[in-house]
Amino acid sequence: xxxxxxxxxxxxxxxxxxxxxxxxxxxxxxxxxxxxxxxxxxxxxxxxxxxxxxxxxxxxxxxxxxxxxxxxxxxxxxxxxxxxxxxxxxxxxxxxxxxxxxxxxxxxxxxxxxxxxxxxxxxxxxxxxxxxxxxxxxxxxxxxxxxxxxxxxxxxxxxxxxxxxxxxxxxxxxxxxxxxxxxxxxxxxxxxxxxxxxxxxxxxxxxxxxxxxxxxxxxxxxxxx
Amino acid sequence: xxxxxxxxxxxxxxxxxxxxxxxxxxxxxxxxxxxxxxxxxxxxxxxxxxxxxxxxxxxxxxxxxxxxxxxxxxxxxxxxxxxxxxxxxxxxxxxxxxxxxxxxxxxxxxxxxxxxxxxxxxxxxxxxxxxxxxxxxxxxxxxxxxxxxxxxxxxxxxxxxxxxxxxxxxxxxxxxxxxxxxxxxxxxxxxxxxxxxxxxxxxxxxxxxxxxxxxxxxxxxxxxx
Numbered sequence: 001x002x003x004x005x006x007x008x009x010x011x012x013x014x015x016x017x018x019x020x021x022x023x024x025x026x027x028x029x030x031x032x033x034x035x036x037x038x039x040x041x042x043x044x045x046x047x048x049x050x051x052x053x054x055x056x057x058x059x060x061x062x063x064x065x066x067x068x069x070x071x072x073x074x075x076x077x078x079x080x081x082x083x084x085x086x087x088x089x090x091x092x093x094x095x096x097x098x099x100x101x102x103x104x105x106x107x108x109x110x111x112x113x114x115x116x117x118x119x120x121x122x123x124x125x126x127x128x129x130x131x132x133x134x135x136x137x138x139x140x141x142x143x144x145x146x147x148x149x150x151x152x153x154x155x156x157x158x159x160x161x162x163x164x165x166x167x168x169x170x171x172x173x174x175x176x177x178x179x180x181x182x183x184x185x186x187x188x189x190x191x192x193x194x195x196x197x198x199x200x201x202x203x204x205x206x207x208x209x210x211x212x213x214x215x216x217x218x219x220x221x222x223x224x225x
Numbered sequence: 226x227x228x229x230x231x232x233x234x235x236x237x238x239x240x241x242x243x244x245x246x247x248x249x250x251x252x253x254x255x256x257x258x259x260x261x262x263x264x265x266x267x268x269x270x271x272x273x274x275x276x277x278x279x280x281x282x283x284x285x286x287x288x289x290x291x292x293x294x295x296x297x298x299x300x301x302x303x304x305x306x307x308x309x310x311x312x313x314x315x316x317x318x319x320x321x322x323x324x325x326x327x328x329x330x331x332x333x334x335x336x337x338x339x340x341x342x343x344x345x346x347x348x349x350x351x352x353x354x355x356x357x358x359x360x361x362x363x364x365x366x367x368x369x370x371x372x373x374x375x376x377x378x379x380x381x382x383x384x385x386x387x388x389x390x391x392x393x394x395x396x397x398x399x400x401x402x403x404x405x406x407x408x409x410x411x412x413x414x415x416x417x418x419x420x421x422x423x424x425x426x427x428x429x430x431x432x433x434x435x436x437x438x439x440x441x442x443x444x445x446x447x448x449x450x
Contacts, residue, residue, distance in 0.1 A: 072381075075379075126350070131319070
């Protein structure tokens with residue numbers, strides 16, 4: 001009897017996406033590039049944080065960055081202007097997320113060979129981006145103090161899928177009703193392995209620890225090569 | 226020749242939604258209930274603002290409130306506890322918006338007869354909720370100072386579809402790089418008819434003007450009855 005090839009066509013969009021994401025992740029591992037996906041609400045300070053991190057690491061690592069927005073190119077321009085690294089703006093045409101296929105499509109126009117670190121700044125949204133694996137090695141969510149310590153209760157999936165949570169705008173802590181211990185407790189209840197870094201992208205406080213974590217992860221990916 | 230009934234089956238989900246929304250809006254107008262849809266990023270202060278508005282108006286208007294969240298019931302509970310009005314929590318099962326069908330479904334379990342004002346607190350998101358007419362008479366977006374004055378540039382549809390924009394957390398203006406004139410200019414470039422109210426839900430500043438606007442709109446809906 002001849003061998004018959006079976007393809008499954010009734011799988012969910014998430015299963016298809018997960019497979020593309022795994023292929024992307026493996027490719028990044030093979031070429032020794034750590035791929036990080038940054039997510040958050042609009043206005044939590046993603047771009048400011050990324051600029052600060054990139055400027056602290058760009059002499060030690062070869063870094064690339066991709067920004068997702070609906071139709072503006074402000075973020076990629078800001079990252080390029082303020083850091084001098086190569087930045088790509090992805091317009092996702094009004095969707096509330098970027099998935100692995102869109103990331104793969106973007107990488108056809110953005111050469112990542114030789115990069116030690118590839119950063120994806122996802123669209124500002126706590127719902128949809130959490131549902132789609134982008135192919136990144138690690139997911140990082142930024143929660144900013146003015147948003148409130150109840151966000152993990154209201155957007156649990158985001159915190160469940162995040163390996164790292166940066167608690168940003170710590171310089172404004174005295175100004176808002178934000179209980180840092182409660183926020184930590186709520187994040188860890190959803191994801192006990194989450195690593196938390198309180199930071200202020202504005203003052204720079206706490207960013208050294210984040211950069212050390214990134215450097216360790218780059219070393220880990222390169223040792224898997 | 227017999228008459229043939231034609232049905233259109235290739236219409237977009239948006240066209241279907243718009244029709245349901247129009248029916249809902251007409252029903253609300255017929256019963257003299259002003260229906261307002263509040264949208265914003267997560268953490269911009271929707272619930273705090275609504276509690277403050279409801280407490281200022283509840284002696285003059287019969288008010289109902291519905292909250293949309295993925296799976297938590299925190300917001301509806303908070304509104305009910307802090308205002309004493311009837312509040313319904315809608316769990317949308319992980320979607321990033323609520324549409325007119327979902328609103329109509331919720332109204333099967335929430336009697337709005339006799340209400341002067343029905344408030345919908347949409348899910349915290351600047352992308353998807355802007356795309357779906359909920360059947361509300363007016364859309365209100367909250368932009369909070371810590372989010373930054375660039376949000377209208379990055380989420381233009383939200384500001385295009387909003388009749389009113391509340392610029393919240395004005396008490397924190399000295400603390401953040403937020404240019405109020407630039408924010409206003411960017412919103413009005415997208416929607417020249419938008420009405421803007423700078424407010425602080427925390428201190429109460431600016432809320433009287435918002436309440437006066439709501440009272441005028443209630444009168445307008447009742448005169449259309």
